[in-house]
Amino acid sequence: MLASSNFFRERYIYKLYARSKEKMNKVGISVSVVIGTILSGIAIGMNFSVLDVQSQEENIQSQENLSKLVIAVVPQGDVSKFEAQQQSLEEYFSSKVGTDMELFYPIDDTTTLASLRSGSTHIAFMSSRPALLAHEQNDGKVLAFMADLRPFNTTEGEEILATSYMSQYWTLKDRTDINSLQDMSDRSVAFSGPLSTGGYLFPVAELVKLGLIPSGDDPKEFFSDILFSGGYQQSLVALLNGEVDVAAGDDWAVFTFLTPDEQSRIKVIGSFGPVPTHSAVYRTDLVSPELIGAFEQAMIDLKKERPELLDSALFGATEYVPIDHDEHLRSLENALNITKIPYL
Secondary structure, three states: OHHHHHHHHHHHHHHHHHHHHHHHHHHOOOHHHHHHHHHHHHHHHHHHHHHHHHHHHHHHHHHHOOOEEEEEEOOOOOOHHHHOOHHHHHHHHHHHHOOEEEEEOOOOHHHHHHHHHHOOOOEEEEOHHHHHHHHHHOOOOEEEEEEEEEEEEOOOOOEEEEOEEEEEEEEEOOOOOOOOOHHHOOOEEEEOOOOOHHHHHHHHHHHHHOOOOOOOOOHHHOOOEEEEOOOHHHHHHHHHOOOOOEEEEEOOHHHHHOOHHHHOOEEEEEEEEEEEOOEEEEEOOOOOHHHHHHHHHHHHHHHHHOHHHHHHOOOOOOEEEEOOHHHHOHHHHHHHHHHOOOOO
8 A cells, every 4th residue: 555655656746847847947946856855745744644643553552551540639628538538439430430440639739740741640630720731741642621610709799600710819807907919018928839720820910910029020029928838728727827917719718618717707808810710631642532531421420429529529619511621721821921930
């Protein structure tokens, strides 16, 4: 087949040469150079075709050799209260998808990103900023395919379910000296972590928008001290314990992680967004379309079949819905462009 294909290509080249010879002579173009260029282009094209086929074959082989799906759920709060339901979630997914499952709670986003790069993790539930970073680090082979659906308060005060939310700065109600974002200057703050979307990136982007810090500047120049707590719950606890003056995170965190008495002590300084909700991502070269399709359906069915696992194992999610990778993360990319915060 290859020899036949080359034969027809050679005939085409000869005809092209015959038709163009007179024109090329008139303008002084070297025929040999043109023919050499055409042949080189065909050779390069054939090489790329072979490489593409080899890459596709390697992906298919990797997908066929996958005997177990490993799922990382990046912690947003105290992991101990969720680990008790870990086995139940594994059993649910195994029964629905038809393959063995292993679910684990990594230390942080950096650990999860490393495991996605190495291929030891196949699916991850994570904040949208590390989801975008995973896409970049793996040459586009990691895609967000589902997102967390959460209550979202519109500017008109209406509550709807959406794959976006508002990020907030908080302080304590008895702090009468902190009532605006400008008042946070030279105060200590708790952020979730340098890769957090709603707990760092968007709060910093809001300061840039207001002209409180220059684009590309370190927020340490604005705050007196920065604590990277490890999660929204930890940031709120640090605020309640008086370890910091202000904290930042998702608007739903206060009602998810704090008791009614603790909630009554919190004051919102400012809200901004919309921020893309947490994403479920997967390695497209390791997980087959059939397998990820079955997993996606299992996530959709989870709400009606085992809704308690959304709260007890997936950090209080309402449900997960299918999304388009680029559309979901567009506002995140805009925030990165505004702040010029580098990927870590």
